[in-house]
Amino acid sequence: MRSYSLIAPAKINLYLEIIGDRPDGYHELAMILQSIDLADQIDLHAASTEAIRVYCNHPQVPTDNSNLAYRAAALMAKQFPDAFNNFGGMDITVKKRIPVAAGLAGGSTNAAAVLVGIDLLWNLGLTKSELEELGAQLGSDVPFCVSGGTVIATGRGEQLSPLTSLNNIYIVLAKYHSLEVSTAWAYKTYRQVFGSTYIKNTEDLAARASAVHSGEIVKAILDKDAAEISRKMHNDLEKVVLPAYPQVLQLRELFASQEGVLGTMMSGSGPSVFAIVESKAQAEVVKERIRSAIPDEDLELFVTRTIATGIQILK
Numbered sequence: 001m002r003s004y005s006l007i008a009p010a011k012i013n014l015y016l017e018i019i020g021d022r023p024d025g026y027h028e029l030a031m032i033l034q035s036i037d038l039a040d041q042i043d044l045h046a047a048s049t050e051a052i053r054v055y056c057n058h059p060q061v062p063t064d065n066s067n068l069a070y071r072a073a074a075l076m077a078k079q080f081p082d083a084f085n086n087f088g089g090m091d092i093t094v095k096k097r098i099p100v101a102a103g104l105a106g107g108s109t110n111a112a113a114v115l116v117g118i119d120l121l122w123n124l125g126l127t128k129s130e131l132e133e134l135g136a137q138l139g140s141d142v143p144f145c146v147s148g149g150t151v152i153a154t155g156r157g158e159q160l161s162p163l164t165s166l167n168n169i170y171i172v173l174a175k176y177h178s179l180e181v182s183t184a185w186a187y188k189t190y191r192q193v194f195g196s197t198y199i200k201n202t203e204d205l206a207a208r209a210s211a212v213h214s215g216e217i218v219k220a221i222l223d224k225d226a227a228e229i230s231r232k233m234h235n236d237l238e239k240v241v242l243p244a245y246p247q248v249l250q251l252r253e254l255f256a257s258q259e260g261v262l263g264t265m266m267s268g269s270g271p272s273v274f275a276i277v278e279s280k281a282q283a284e285v286v287k288e289r290i291r292s293a294i295p296d297e298d299l300e301l302f303v304t305r306t307i308a309t310g311i312q313i314l315k
């Protein structure tokens with residue numbers, strides 16, 4: 001019997017620009033994705049039967065074949081049938097700490113951890129880019145989650161250009177536990193509100209996507225300048241999520257009014273909102289002030305920090 005434990009970090013979006021919609025129904029994006037140390041733990045145990053089973057401590061997370069961790073294992077079984085026949089099924093235990101349906105890539109990072117873990121369990125020796133290609137079949141955020149760090153992501157989010165390591169920038173993260181925003185809804189609503197922006201000219205598309213590489217926020221990241229990064233953050237999906245979810249807007253405004261907050265933004269399709277702060281001590285102060293302003297038990301608050309890694313192998 002063999003087993004592996006992996007750490008699967010969440011992400012935030014420092015930048016999310018919708019460049020246009022694509023014929024496949026997805027949106028062409030220019031994003032900057034950032035790993036944070038808020039993470040789930042994934043335990044993989046080789047089983048003596050052919051079954052793939054998922055266990056999770058979070059009541060809102062399905063444990064059937066719709067779980068992204070299950071789907072990652074099923075994809076590996078399909079891609080590598082000889083290894084699957086040889087090694088058999090597995091038990092996957094997901095210890096959830098990342099809030100669910102939060103815009104933090106919780107399911108995607110679990111899927112990435114299962115890909116990395118099965119590669120080890122079955123001695124496949126896959127490269128990082130092979131793992132990322134498999135990940136892209138499971139979801140747009142999965143390829144990033146494999147190696148994580150600070151990355152420019154274009155295409156539908158799967159084309160990755162790593163930037164410098166951005167360690168230890170402190171973040172306060174807030175999410176109403178019972179509030180969920182569907183990613184598909186956010187993109188669909190954006191298209192309805194702002195109209196179809198289908199770009200036929202591929203050169204134009206490439207030029208617009210590559211503009212982010214020379215953008216001001218990238219310069220601020222390369223300079224590791226947290227204040228300037230905070231000023232240049234952007235998320236197009238805020239334009240549809242904030243008007244539809246007053247609680248998210250309220251959190252965003254509350255963060256913005258706090259002393260010590262360098263900048264605040266919704267992550268991905270929301271509803272989590274994060275604030276960049278000057279130090280760990282300042283983060284604790286801001287967290288307590290938000291807790292006092294909104295003494296609602298439904299509001300989850302975390303102090304976290306940026307990290308330079310994606311999936312890590314614990315043992």
Ligand SMILES: C[C@](O)(CO)[C@H](O)COP(=O)(O)OP(=O)(O)OC[C@H]1O[C@@H](n2ccc(N)nc2=O)[C@H](O)[C@@H]1O
Nearest residue numbers: 025026027108139140141142156157183184187268269
């Ligand atoms: C909002 C973000 O989290 C920002 O990082 C991602 O863009 C979404 O990543 P994800 O949840 O892994 O997305 P997927 O599972 O691939 O897609 C969920 C849904 O979001 C929409 N979607 C997603 C990515 C993209 N580039 N364009 C889209 O329109 C599609 O309607 C899709 O059905």
Ligand SMILES: Nc1ncnc2c1ncn2[C@@H]1O[C@H](COP(=O)(O)OP(=O)(O)OP(=O)(O)O)[C@@H](O)[C@H]1O
Nearest residue numbers: 067068100101102103104105106107110141183268
């Ligand atoms: N392993 C998993 N962890 C969390 N949610 C999962 C998982 N597998 C399937 N789901 C389902 O996926 C939905 C989206 O959850 P998830 O936490 O991945 O969203 P998210 O953080 O908004 O993702 P993203 O930022 O990639 O759009 C949930 O409602 C949940 O039912």
